[in-house]
Amino acid sequence: MSKKDYGIWKIFRRECARFVSRPVYLLCILGIPLFCIIFFTTLMWEGAPERLPVGVVDNDHSNVSRSLIRTLNSMSYVDVKYVFESYTDAREAMQQNDIYAFMTIPEGFENKSMSGKQPEIAVFTNDAYYVAGGFSYKALKMTAALANGAILKGVMQGKGAYEYQMAAKLQPLVLETNPLGNPWISYSIFLNNIILPCILQLMIMLMTAYAIGTEIKEGHSRRLLVLSNRSVFRLLLGKLLPQTILFSLMGFVLQVYLYGYLQFPLEHGILPMMAAMFLMVISCQSIGVLMIGIFPILRLGMSSAALFGVIGFSLAGFSFPIEIMYEPFQWLSNLYPARHYFMIYKEQALNPFPIWYSLSNYLWMTGFLLLPLIVMPRLKRELFKQHYKA
Amino acid sequence: MTNKENLKDAIIHGFHDMAFIWIEEFKTIFRDKGAMIFLFLLPLGYPILYSLIYNPEVPRDIPVAVIDNSRTTLSRQYCRMLDGTPEVKVVSYAANMDEAKALQAKQDIFGIIEIDRDFEKNIMRSEQVKVQLYCEMYSLLYYRNILMAGTNVTAAFNQYVQEQGLPGATEKQLSMSVSPVKSTCISMFNPAGGFATFIMPGVLVLVIQQSLMLAIGLLAGTQRDRNRNHHLIPMNRRYFGTLRVLFGKSLCFFPIAVLTSFWTMVIVPHIFNFVSMAHIIDLAVFMLPFILASIFLGMTLSGLIRGRELPMLFYVFMSIPLIFLSGISWPWTAIPPFWQGFARLFPSTPAIQGYVQLNSCGASLADVKPYLANLWIQTFCYFVTAFIVYRHQVKKITDEVDEKVDYIHTHQQN
Numbered sequence: 001m002s003k004k005d006y007g008i009w010k011i012f013r014r015e016c017a018r019f020v021s022r023p024v025y026l027l028c029i030l031g032i033p034l035f036c037i038i039f040f041t042t043l044m045w046e047g048a049p050e051r052l053p054v055g056v057v058d059n060d061h062s063n064v065s066r067s068l069i070r071t072l073n074s075m076s077y078v079d080v081k082y083v084f085e086s087y088t089d090a091r092e093a094m095q096q097n098d099i100y101a102f103m104t105i106p107e108g109f110e111n112k113s114m115s116g117k118q119p120e121i122a123v124f125t126n127d128a129y130y131v132a133g134g135f136s137y138k139a140l141k142m143t144a145a146l147a148n149g150a151i152l153k154g155v156m157q158g159k160g161a162y163e164y165q166m167a168a169k170l171q172p173l174v175l176e177t178n179p180l181g182n183p184w185i186s187y188s189i190f191l192n193n194i195i196l197p198c199i200l201q202l203m204i205m206l207m208t209a210y211a212i213g214t215e216i217k218e219g220h221s222r223r224l225l226v227l228s229n230r231s232v233f234r235l236l237l238g239k240l241l242p243q244t245i246l247f248s249l250m251g252f253v254l255q256v257y258l259y260g261y262l263q264f265p266l267e268h269g270i271l272p273m274m275a276a277m278f279l280m281v282i283s284c285q286s287i288g289v290l291m292i293g294i295f296p297i298l299r300l301g302m303s304s305a306a307l308f309g310v311i312g313f314s315l316a317g318f319s320f321p322i323e324i325m326y327e328p329f330q331w332l333s334n335l336y337p338a339r340h341y342f343m344i345y346k347e348q349a350l351n352p353f354p355i356w357y358s359l360s361n362y363l364w365m366t367g368f369l370l371l372p373l374i375v376m377p378r379l380k381r382e383l384f385k386q387h388y389k390a
Numbered sequence: 391m392t393n394k395e396n397l398k399d400a401i402i403h404g405f406h407d408m409a410f411i412w413i414e415e416f417k418t419i420f421r422d423k424g425a426m427i428f429l430f431l432l433p434l435g436y437p438i439l440y441s442l443i444y445n446p447e448v449p450r451d452i453p454v455a456v457i458d459n460s461r462t463t464l465s466r467q468y469c470r471m472l473d474g475t476p477e478v479k480v481v482s483y484a485a486n487m488d489e490a491k492a493l494q495a496k497q498d499i500f501g502i503i504e505i506d507r508d509f510e511k512n513i514m515r516s517e518q519v520k521v522q523l524y525c526e527m528y529s530l531l532y533y534r535n536i537l538m539a540g541t542n543v544t545a546a547f548n549q550y551v552q553e554q555g556l557p558g559a560t561e562k563q564l565s566m567s568v569s570p571v572k573s574t575c576i577s578m579f580n581p582a583g584g585f586a587t588f589i590m591p592g593v594l595v596l597v598i599q600q601s602l603m604l605a606i607g608l609l610a611g612t613q614r615d616r617n618r619n620h621h622l623i624p625m626n627r628r629y630f631g632t633l634r635v636l637f638g639k640s641l642c643f644f645p646i647a648v649l650t651s652f653w654t655m656v657i658v659p660h661i662f663n664f665v666s667m668a669h670i671i672d673l674a675v676f677m678l679p680f681i682l683a684s685i686f687l688g689m690t691l692s693g694l695i696r697g698r699e700l701p702m703l704f705y706v707f708m709s710i711p712l713i714f715l716s717g718i719s720w721p722w723t724a725i726p727p728f729w730q731g732f733a734r735l736f737p738s739t740p741a742i743q744g745y746v747q748l749n750s751c752g753a754s755l756a757d758v759k760p761y762l763a764n765l766w767i768q769t770f771c772y773f774v775t776a777f778i779v780y781r782h783q784v785k786k787i788t789d790e791v792d793e794k795v796d797y798i799h800t801h802q803q804n
Contacts, residue, residue, distance in 0.1 A: 028703050039711050042726060049724035094578070095753035097743060100721065113571050120572040127580035128665075128750040130588040132721035134534060137575065144573035151570040168518040172551040173468075175521050175544040177537060182527040187720065190530050195710065202707055210699060299424040299608065302699050306706045307432070313710060314443050319719075320585050321529045323497075324449045326442065346528040353495040 007228040011238030014227075015211075019242060028207055029246045036199045037254055040192050041262065047186030051079035052136050055102035057090050058083050062110035068147055072103075075139040094126050101125040101136035103144065113151050121147065131187070181265045181350040189264050193349070194318045194342045196254055197277070201284050201338040202309035204247050208288025209305045211239060212379075213298030221383040232380045236372065240285050247285075251277035259349070267352035276344040276362070283337040283368030293375025296382035312336045340364045407628040411638030419605075419642065422612055424698075428604040429643075433597050433650035437658040440593045445662060447584030449535050451479035454501035455490045458483060460509035468521070468547055472503065477539035490524075500526040501536040513551055531585065579665065579751045587665055591750060592718045594654045595742045596709055599684045602647055603705050606688030611698025619790070620696060622783045630788050632781040636773075640685045647681045655745075667752040668745075675755060676744055679765035683737040686772035693779030716742035740764040 019025045056072065058065050073080045081099060084090040090102040103123045106112075112119040123140040127133040149170055156166050182189050215221040228235035255273055259266040266273070291308070292301035314320065315333040322333050333339045340361040347353040347361075372379075419425050456469050473480040481499060484490035490502045502524040506512075512519045523540045525533045552568045553559075559567070580587045614620040623629045655673060659666045668676075695701060714720050715733035722743070725733070733739040744761030747753040755762070 024697070024700060024703065032704075032707055036707070036711065039729070040714070043714060043729055044720055044724070045726070046724070049721045051723070052721055053723055092757070095747060095751045096757045097722075097747055097751075116566045116570060118566060118570060118572050120574060123573060123575045124578050125575070126751065127577045127583055128588060128591075128746050129718060129721060130580075130585070131719060132723075133577070133580070135721075137577075141573070141575060144571065148569050148571040148573070155570070165516060168516045169552070169555075171518065171548055172513055172516075173519050173521060173544055173548050175523055175540050177540070178522060178524045179527045179533060180524055185527075185530075185533070187530075190527065199707055199710065203703075206703055206706070210703065213699075299699050299702070300427075302702045303424055303427050306702050307427075307436075310706060310709060311439070311443075314440065318529060319531070319589070320444055321449065321531055324446045326446070329443055342528070347495065350528055351495070351526075353491075357495050 007231075008234050008238040008241075010227050011224060011235060012241055015239055015242045019246075025207075025211075028203055028210075029243060030250060032203055033196070033200055033250050033254070037196055037257065040195060041188065041257075044186075044188040044191065047184055047188050048077070049131060049135055049187075050076055052077055052101075052132050053081040053099045054078045054136050054140065055082040055084055055090050055093055055099045056080055057085070057087055057102060057104040059085075059107040060105050060109040064110040064113065064147075065105045068105060068143060071146055072139065072143045075142070077135045078139040090124070094124070099126075100129055100132040101140055103140050113147075181267075188262075191318070192258060193264060193345055194316055194338070195313070196258075197251070197280065197341050198313050198316055198338045200247065200251060200254075201280065201312055201336065202306070204243070204281060204284035205288040205291065205305040205309050206302055207243060207247075208240060208285045209292040209301040210298070211243065212236075212289065212292045213296070213301045215239075216296055216382060216386050217298045219386050221386040225380070225383055230380075232376050232383065235383070236289060240289075244281060244285060247281045248278050251281060264349075266349045268348045268355070272344065272348040272355060272358070276341050276348075276365070279362060279365040280337045280341045283365045286368045286371045287337070289372040289379070290375055293372065293379040293382075296379065312338055315339060316342050318342060334364060337365050337368060404631060404634050407631060408634040408638045408641075410628050411635060412641050415609075415639050415642040418609060418612070419646075422609060424608045425605045425612070428601050428608060429646055430650070432604070433601040433654055436597050437590075437594055437654045438661075440597075441586065441590060441658060441662045441664075444586035444589055447582060447586050449531055450476055452477060452501065452532055452536055452539075453481040453499045454478050454503060454536065455482040455484045455493050455499045456480050457485070457487060457490055457502065457504045459507040460505050462510035464510040464513060465505045467550075468505065468509075468543070469503075471543045471547060472539060475539040475543060477535040494526065500529075500532045503540070516555075586662070587750070588718065590659075590662075590664055591746045592713050592716050592742045594658065595680070595745050596713055596716075596738050597654060598647060598651055598681070599712075599736075599738045599741070600705060600709055601650065602643060602681070602684045603688040603691070604701055606643065606685065607692050607695060607701025607705065608698060610689075610692030611696075611701065614696060615698050619786075621787050622693065622780065623787060625787065625791070630784055630791075632777060632784050635780050635784065636689070636776060639689065640682070643685050643688075644681060647685070651677050651681065655749075659749075665750050667750065668748040672748060672755050676748060676758065676762060676765075677741075679762065679769045680737050680741040683765055683768040683772055686769060686776045687737060689776040690772050690779055693776075693783070712736055712738050713742075715739055718742060718746060734764060735768075737765060737768055740768075 056069050058069065069080055069083065072078060082093060084093070084102070087104060093099050094102065101124060103121055105121060106119050109119045121144045123137065123144060125133040125137045152170055153166060156169060161169065179185055215224055224235050224239070228238065252274060255270060255277060258264045259270055288305055291305045295301040295304055315329060315336050316338050317333060322330050343361045344358045347358045348355065419429065458465050458469060469480055472478055482493055484493060487504070493499045494502065504522040504524070506519060506521070509519055521544070523536070525536055527533055549568050553564045556564055556567060577583055610622055613622055613624065617624065623635055629635055655677065656670065695704060715725065715729060716739050717725065740761035744758040747758050
């Protein structure tokens with residue numbers, strides 16, 4: 001090790017000492033991500049929501065209507081919480097957020113269905129709640145279809161049809177759904193694979209801006225420059241390396257937890273994902289350096305990292321796909337390392353695609369590492385001036 | 391008599407000081423760039439930004455590929471029907487699964503439909519046929535819409551086949567024999583099933599809370615930075631009263647929050663045509679405790695969090711758990727009881743739920759009473775905690791002044 005490089009280690013050691021003396025560092029690097037990991041995985045531990053409260057408006061009060069309610073209640077997604085007398089009651093319950101959906105069984109339902117008068121079951125779902133509305137829709141719709149099938153089956157049995165003939169007559173065509181990689185349609189798998197890396201992305205950018213900005217604010221940055229022999233590059237390396245190590249460790253802990261303990265789908269082993277995680281950490285740090293380089297005042301640098309970082313949750317494209325957003329947002333999404341991490345996850349963990357399909361995403365993330373070069377001269381000036389404008 | 395006059399004087403004095411603090415705080419806000427960002431740029435800009443992001447609402451014509459192993463009139467009809475749905479567009483006919491997977495890997499398609507070789511033959515022989523639908527699962531919105539298209543088309547196709555089996559029947563007879571029970575599905579309060587309609591109410595409410603909390607935290611930090619001993623209030627006799635400081639400060643944030651709330655809850659939904667069924671007065675009555683609770687929560691936490699920039703580290707990421715705890719995405723009834731209790735500590739939880747009910751579902755104020763009650767309880771509790779925090783600060787600073795006065799006195803005597 002040459003004498004010049006020695007500065008890096010001095011700054012590195014100094015930074016490690018700060019981690020111990022200032023609790024905010026470990027709280028934000030380890031505490032917040034750990035809190036989020038525990039929060040999100042326990043929040044949706046079941047994977048799919050169960051026993052969503054729904055209602056039935058039973059105007060028939062017959063054997064058939066009651067058996068329909070029992071059928072509905074037997075489905076795992078829903079729980080028949082109320083049986084209403086009128087549509088108005090049910091609608092009001094929905095407006096009070098007591099139920100997510102209801103169905104109406106009209107008067108004379110049993111009679112009409114037996115005599116071929118086609119009674120009508122109506123299903124109402126509250127789609128202001130997307131997930132709850134969607135899952136209860138599934139259960140209610142299936143109940144209505146089962147009612148239809150049961151009657152048809154009865155009629156055909158009466159006509160003396162065989163079992164195998166009945167299936168084809170009732171449903172000539174069956175659609176079999178194969179959700180690729182997530183056959184349980186688990187929300188936990190869908191969400192935690194990306195929302196937790198997005199939290200890391202936000203915290204890394206914030207903490208990078210914070211670590212460098214405080215030095216300017218507190219007036220230590222000039223001394224750091226002396227330590228690093230006037231090289232911003234070495235200063236940044238020594239200053240940010242401890243965070244790189246801890247954030248990467250945090251990321252690996254997350255991956256081991258998701259893929260090892262929770263057994264989330266992982267097609268190509270953990271190595272491609274670990275590489276993606278490490279690249280995400282250092283590319284987020286590069287963006288953090290860019291932010292504090294453009295706005296070398298601590299709170300402005302951090303504000304810009306925060307305002308930029310929160311949009312990253314939307315522009316990762318997991319809840320609302322990027323492809324259907326307006327074009328500027330599609331383009332903008334490339335500026336988020338977590339978006340590329342998400343694509344690598346999709347291609348290497350969720351689906352078994354060959355590694356070269358993900359190459360462009362790895363390259364994008366490597367490209368972020370060049371960003372600090374743009375602001376290095378400016379950052380050097382500011383670090384030297386260490387002038388803090390309140 | 392004198393007591394009464396003293397009290398009257400004290401109250402008048404208090405009001406004067408409060409007005410003084412109020413004006414001083416306004417000046418501080420407009421001088422602080424960081425506070426301006428969070429108090430104005432965030433609540434004015436971000437609702438627009440998020441609305442633009444989610445404005446396309448629903449995916450239309452999601453590209454899928456078909457592997458048609460049957461290549462018959464019937465199978466082609468099935469594909470045409472699929473292509474005809476608003477959700478899905480058949481962009482490619484792949485020869486086999488490998489070809490389709492390659493298209494999927496290139497992100498050209500998000501779903502694959504595989505039709506069996508004996509598709510037509512089996513239908514003609516009255517044997518049940520299966521069609522396989524493979525769905526990309528990285529986005530549930532794609533899955534949801536492709537599945538919807540597939541289910542609807544299969545039902546329509548089944549009806550078509552069943553009708554073919556009954557030549558010469560009248561339309562009524564056909565309908566009766568195929569579906570003795572009819573069913574209709576009505577999507578309420580979000581007729582288009584749009585994503586923005588569902589997510590935006592949560593975002594709009596949360597933006598108001600976060601903007602207030604961040605700005606209050608930042609300004610408190612500025613005050614601590616300016617102060618030698620990192621107190622929350624300056625060394626000024628007019629600040630030496632807990633209530634006047636509390637009211638002076640909160641009255642400063644309140645009108646700003648009312649303005650930005652009007653922007654986010656009335657003007658932005660109007661611009662983007664979001665469902666807005668709430669009457670403006672109902673909305674105002676509902677938002678009042680929400681804004682107050684957010685302000686007092688912000689003031690309470692600013693007593694606990696030292697350092698100007700720390701609110702950004704601790705508040706910003708919380709937006710994401712908070713939006714999930716509001717129950718608009720992951721259903722409230724599926725949230726474990728522990729997290730439900732945790733969620734009730736934050737104004738955003740009852741505010742989002744109540745706002746969705748009022749604004750999207752057309753509920754009345756009476757319908758959202760539990761949420762309103764929760765918000766007023768929060769307002770009261772956080773007012774008390776903010777009082778305690780500021781009382782402590784006032785006490786510390788007056789003690790300091792007393793010490794100084796004592797010091798001067800003793801030195802003068804010497």
